[in-house]
Amino acid sequence: MEIDELYQTIILDHSKRPRNFGELAPPAFKGEGYNPSCGDEIVVFVSESPIGTIEQIRFTGQACAICMASTSLMTTQVKGKTIAQALGLKRIFIDFLTKEAAPAIGLGNLQAFGGVKKFPQRLKCATLGWHALEGALKSCAQ
Amino acid sequence: MYRLISGRSCTSCNTEPAGGRSGVAIDLLAHKYREDFPILNQNVNGFPLVYLDNAASTQHPGCVIDEIARYYREDHANVHRGIHALSSRATKLYEDARIRAALFLGAASSESIVFTRGTTEGINLVASSWGSAHLGPGDIVLITEMEHHANLIPWQMITRRTGASLQYIPIHGDEGTVDWSLLDRRLKESPVRLLAFTHISNSLGCINPVRELCAVARQHGVVTLVDAAQSAGHAPINVQELGCDFLVFSGHKCCGPTGIGVLFGNPELLADLEPYQFGGEMISRVTFESAEWKPGPHRFEAGTPHVAGAIGLATALDYLEKIGRPAIQASDHHLGRLAYEKLSTLPGIRILGPKTERAGLISFQLGSIHAHDLVAYADQFGVAMRGGHHCNQPLMRKLGLQATARASFYFYNTESEIDRLVDVLRKAIRYFGD
Numbered sequence: 001m002e003i004d005e006l007y008q009t010i011i012l013d014h015s016k017r018p019r020n021f022g023e024l025a026p027p028a029f030k031g032e033g034y035n036p037s038c039g040d041e042i043v044v045f046v047s048e049s050p051i052g053t054i055e056q057i058r059f060t061g062q063a064c065a066i067c068m069a070s071t072s073l074m075t076t077q078v079k080g081k082t083i084a085q086a087l088g089l090k091r092i093f094i095d096f097l098t099k100e101a102a103p104a105i106g107l108g109n110l111q112a113f114g115g116v117k118k119f120p121q122r123l124k125c126a127t128l129g130w131h132a133l134e135g136a137l138k139s140c141a142q
Numbered sequence: 143m144y145r146l147i148s149g150r151s152c153t154s155c156n157t158e159p160a161g162g163r164s165g166v167a168i169d170l171l172a173h174k175y176r177e178d179f180p181i182l183n184q185n186v187n188g189f190p191l192v193y194l195d196n197a198a199s200t201q202h203p204g205c206v207i208d209e210i211a212r213y214y215r216e217d218h219a220n221v222h223r224g225i226h227a228l229s230s231r232a233t234k235l236y237e238d239a240r241i242r243a244a245l246f247l248g249a250a251s252s253e254s255i256v257f258t259r260g261t262t263e264g265i266n267l268v269a270s271s272w273g274s275a276h277l278g279p280g281d282i283v284l285i286t287e288m289e290h291h292a293n294l295i296p297w298q299m300i301t302r303r304t305g306a307s308l309q310y311i312p313i314h315g316d317e318g319t320v321d322w323s324l325l326d327r328r329l330k331e332s333p334v335r336l337l338a339f340t341h342i343s344n345s346l347g348c349i350n351p352v353r354e355l356c357a358v359a360r361q362h363g364v365v366t367l368v369d370a371a372q373s374a375g376h377a378p379i380n381v382q383e384l385g386c387d388f389l390v391f392s393g394h395k396c397c398g399p400t401g402i403g404v405l406f407g408n409p410e411l412l413a414d415l416e417p418y419q420f421g422g423e424m425i426s427r428v429t430f431e432s433a434e435w436k437p438g439p440h441r442f443e444a445g446t447p448h449v450a451g452a453i454g455l456a457t458a459l460d461y462l463e464k465i466g467r468p469a470i471q472a473s474d475h476h477l478g479r480l481a482y483e484k485l486s487t488l489p490g491i492r493i494l495g496p497k498t499e500r501a502g503l504i505s506f507q508l509g510s511i512h513a514h515d516l517v518a519y520a521d522q523f524g525v526a527m528r529g530g531h532h533c534n535q536p537l538m539r540k541l542g543l544q545a546t547a548r549a550s551f552y553f554y555n556t557e558s559e560i561d562r563l564v565d566v567l568r569k570a571i572r573y574f575g576d
Contacts, residue, residue, distance in 0.1 A: 001522060002187070002522060003518070003519060003522040006518070007515075007519075007573070007574075012574070037530060038513070038514050038529070038530050038531070038544070038545050039530070039531045039535060039538065039544045039545055040512075040514075040544065040545075062544050063512065064512035064513075064514040064515045065512060065515045065574065066514075066515070119518065122514075122518065125514065
């Protein structure tokens with residue numbers, strides 16, 4: 001069924017057992033994402049290493065399976081990347097979900113969200129954690 | 143003020159009276175009227191559509207769709223302006239729609255019927271026009287904690303602007319119980335100017351005792367506004383019997399079009415109110431320096447109104463009247479009760495609202511499954527529900543919930559559709575379960 005393309009095994013797994021779930025204490029940076037249509041909230045915490053990469057990343061929040069899994073998988077993918085690389089990956093991911101035949105270079109497991117293309121009303125769910133990440137990285141870069 | 147017009151005969155709809163005041167035989171109304179709703183006869187994702195999102199918007203019988211099309215094909219022009227034939231036909235249809243809306247609400251005069259865009263605009267109109275004239279520092283607007291954002295934010299804004307304060311009647315627990323016996327004392331002891339409350343809660347499904355509450359308010363000289371969005375198409379309503387000052391509802395929640403709604407206002411209160419918007423259609427005399435307003439409801443209808451909407455709405459109201467709102471109410475209660483019984487057996491379910499005396503809607507949290515996942519999953523099996531906070535964020539927060547799924551029924555729904563709902567919820571538990 002089409003629904004299985006949306007809720008792939010890896011997505012259901014990450015939604016039930018989110019990785020890197022929890023908070024980071026200050027001076028870690030914090031970014032928030034809020035979806036007014038459902039009330040879902042995600043808070044992403046990042047800490048920067050001396051060489052400018054994402055050293056630690058964690059998140060908290062209550063959200064649907066797509067949002068929880070997307071944020072969980074995101075944290076596993078951006079750890080160790082520079083801020084520019086992480087923001088670049090966000091762009092590639094969102095293009096992958098919204099544009100016809102967009103390349104999936106470097107997306108790895110994130111390609112599991114390809115099913116969202118058929119459920120455009122869930123695009124916000126799949127990208128909420130990434131918007132929160134961007135917020136955290138922006139305060140990090142300041 | 144009343145002139146009963148001979149409505150055009152409804153070709154596509156079976157409109158013989160059905161049902162009675164007491165009890166509804168199984169699927170009696172659906173059996174008789176479901177075929178009037180062409181949209182229900184379709185497959186969604188390969189399954190016959192089960193439409194259970196009626197609290198958000200109901201569907202349209204063929205007679206409403208046809209009448210709107212007929213109006214545009216034969217009679218459309220601007221209203222109240224032209225001298226020509228089409229304009230006078232459109233004007234007559236529009237003003238007849240006002241009379242039919244007045245009859246539907248049991249209002250003494252069509253002068254008390256203002257056409258709005260919907261419930262939200264009706265409440266905004268009262269909050270803005272009545273509120274700015276009658277509220278000041280120290281005054282209180284009293285509403286309940288179960289109000290839809292539409293009956294909450296307008297009061298937040300107008301109390302803030304006038305220096306009045308907004309207070310809440312608390313609800314208790316998942317059942318949403320309200321201790322109404324405290325109301326009398328509260329109105330006696332504090333300077334409450336207006337009491338606004340919903341007739342049927344869109345997320346709890348409870349039915350508030352409108353007549354009793356309006357009577358208490360009246361004793362203390364408190365103005366009342368009833369949000370009838372969820373009840374106008376579901377229960378008999380007579381504004382004179384209820385004794386309310388204002389009552390609002392939307393067309394699209396009672397078989398009518400979107401973008402049209404009704405505000406009933408006590409004529410004495412309406413007569414004193416300043417307009418809400420300004421422009422054409424609502425003036426009697428304008429100079430470069432000043433303007434005077436038309437009397438009656440037209441003063442609140444600036445600009446070209448939604449003529450086709452009003453005509454479509456009146457057709458819908460006539461259609462509901464022919465079925466009979468007592469029969470619709472009985473069918474709602476029957477489906478609501480049945481859904482409550484069947485859903486209660488699901489493991490991990492948390493149902494909001496009263497156990498008995500509930501309207502035809504049921505809002506719930508199923509285990510740890512997020513409402514959006516549940517609604518997306520159900521949709522894959524053709525079952526349409528709503529998932530979210532239902533424009534009740536403060537209520538949800540109070541109950542420690544972010545979102546719920548909601549199934550809401552109308553007279554065209556059947557018992558077997560409730561079985562399809564229960565079935566898909568069982569499947570979802572297996573799918574998303576740990």
